[in-house]
Amino acid sequence: MENQTSNISDDVLLTELSRRIERYKNAVDNLNSMNKQLLELNQKLAESEAMKSHFISNITNEIINPFASILGLSKNITECPDNDVERMKRMAAMINREAFNLDFQFKNIFAAAEIEAGAIQPIVSVVNIDELISSLMDQYTREIERKRLRRVITNLDSQKPLLFRTDGDKLTIVLSNLLCNAINFNRPDRKVEIQYGRNEAGELVVKVIDEGLGISMENQKIIYDRFRRLDNGINSINRGHGLGLSINKAYIDFLEGRLELESKENEGTTFTVTIPESQVESNDYSDEANEVFFGGEEIF
Amino acid sequence: MTRHFLYPSTMFASQQPAEVTTILGSCVAVCLWDKYLGIGGINHYMLPTWNGMELASPKYGNIAIERLIERMMQLGCPKNNLVAKIFGGGEVISVSSSGMHIGERNIMVAEEMLSAKNIPIIGRSTGGNNGRKIIFNTHTGEVLQGYIKSNLSR
Numbered sequence: 001m002e003n004q005t006s007n008i009s010d011d012v013l014l015t016e017l018s019r020r021i022e023r024y025k026n027a028v029d030n031l032n033s034m035n036k037q038l039l040e041l042n043q044k045l046a047e048s049e050a051m052k053s054h055f056i057s058n059i060t061n062e063i064i065n066p067f068a069s070i071l072g073l074s075k076n077i078t079e080c081p082d083n084d085v086e087r088m089k090r091m092a093a094m095i096n097r098e099a100f101n102l103d104f105q106f107k108n109i110f111a112a113a114e115i116e117a118g119a120i121q122p123i124v125s126v127v128n129i130d131e132l133i134s135s136l137m138d139q140y141t142r143e144i145e146r147k148r149l150r151r152v153i154t155n156l157d158s159q160k161p162l163l164f165r166t167d168g169d170k171l172t173i174v175l176s177n178l179l180c181n182a183i184n185f186n187r188p189d190r191k192v193e194i195q196y197g198r199n200e201a202g203e204l205v206v207k208v209i210d211e212g213l214g215i216s217m218e219n220q221k222i223i224y225d226r227f228r229r230l231d232n233g234i235n236s237i238n239r240g241h242g243l244g245l246s247i248n249k250a251y252i253d254f255l256e257g258r259l260e261l262e263s264k265e266n267e268g269t270t271f272t273v274t275i276p277e278s279q280v281e282s283n284d285y286s287d288e289a290n291e292v293f294f295g296g297e298e299i300f
Numbered sequence: 301m302t303r304h305f306l307y308p309s310t311m312f313a314s315q316q317p318a319e320v321t322t323i324l325g326s327c328v329a330v331c332l333w334d335k336y337l338g339i340g341g342i343n344h345y346m347l348p349t350w351n352g353m354e355l356a357s358p359k360y361g362n363i364a365i366e367r368l369i370e371r372m373m374q375l376g377c378p379k380n381n382l383v384a385k386i387f388g389g390g391e392v393i394s395v396s397s398s399g400m401h402i403g404e405r406n407i408m409v410a411e412e413m414l415s416a417k418n419i420p421i422i423g424r425s426t427g428g429n430n431g432r433k434i435i436f437n438t439h440t441g442e443v444l445q446g447y448i449k450s451n452l453s454r
Contacts, residue, residue: 041351120309121307247355250359254308
């Protein structure tokens with residue numbers, strides 16, 4: 001009898017021991033994976049620092065150079081002979097182009113600063129999406145023509161024009177970042193397209209489609225990183241400071257939407273933005289729901 | 301009194317008295333208050349620590365708390381005056397893929413950072429399975445709280 005009990009307790013002991021060893025192994029595994037994550041994070045932080053210094057040198061190019069051109073060109077205009085109107089017009093057009101680029105860069109930099117300061121607020125109204133998208137395309141006419149791209153705008157919705165309640169300014173920045181990329185990374189003589197409409201859930205879906213070189217799986221993971229440009233070389237033909245997509249990520253999060261990317265190398269890239277209609281009534285804070293929430297009131 | 305609705309990933313601090321409302325699920329809000337000057341500030345973060353990739357915004361606890369302390373000091377509050385109240389960190393969404401609970405980790409970041417900065421936590425309502433709606437009076441430092449049973453919160 002005694003033997004049996006001791007046998008049973010041996011078994012119990014063994015089971016318990018192996019259970020503990022298992023648990024210990026799990027803990028070690030967890031620790032190892034945590035350590036791995038930590039190492040990756042350290043690597044990221046070091047990269048981020050390096051990227052930041054890239055950013056500073058990019059900024060210098062992106063801002064100082066256009067300013068220098070604007071200063072030079074405007075000085076030339078003032079010194080231009082009175083009868084040479086054609087030349088003045090040409091120079092004014094160049095100034096306009098440089099200023100347009102600067103405006104785009106500044107908007108992005110201010111957007112990033114606002115996000116990092118935690119100061120974003122929704123400014124919601126009923127937005128005419130048709131108008132927003134066609135005026136956005138119009139702004140890039142020159143860039144589109146320079147690459148001899150075919151521009152296509154398709155409203156897939158039954159409602160024309162499509163009216164949608166959202167933050168129009170943020171949506172504009174998101175889409176202009178995508179459109180700017182779609183033009184920059186496109187190949188000459190191809191197509192740049194924006195398709196939009198509502199999905200079954202009533203959300204706004206906008207697709208920005210290019211026929212560029214596509215983004216490899218490897219690069220798809222890092223394109224939302226701030227300051228990251230896939231092409232960091234000094235001879236890079238692609239302008240930009242690498243903030244665009246990280247701003248888009250934050251803005252789309254803020255609008256409670258999603259950003260999806262579909263890309264095939266050598267065929268092109270499609271970015272799809274999906275955002276729900278805003279429930280924000282206006283910018284004034286409304287407190288009608290208080291009674292529901294404050295059944296049991298507590299004060300801390 | 302000014303009223304402000306605080307969205308996730310944002311912060312608010314003001315010298316003028318204000319009533320700040322926010323809705324929390326697994327997110328955490330840290331309220332800082334200068335008990336002598338009657339100035340308060342609040343953040344609302346979604347994840348514990350910055351991933352080194354996205355914009356370094358107050359979506360992340362370590363950044364949100366650091367920035368809020370800086371903001372309070374810019375508004376003229378000496379760090380010794382500051383006291384904290386923390387809210388949220390409920391497990392309203394199921395366990396995250398990284399193995400640990402987001403809400404719990406969000407709370408831990410607040411506890412660790414505040415204690416490292418010697419800012420005492422004088423009030424709290426954290427954890428549990430419900431969302432919360434809080435209204436923070438930046439002047440009196442008072443916080444009103446109600447629980448939310450729906451999945452309205454994040």
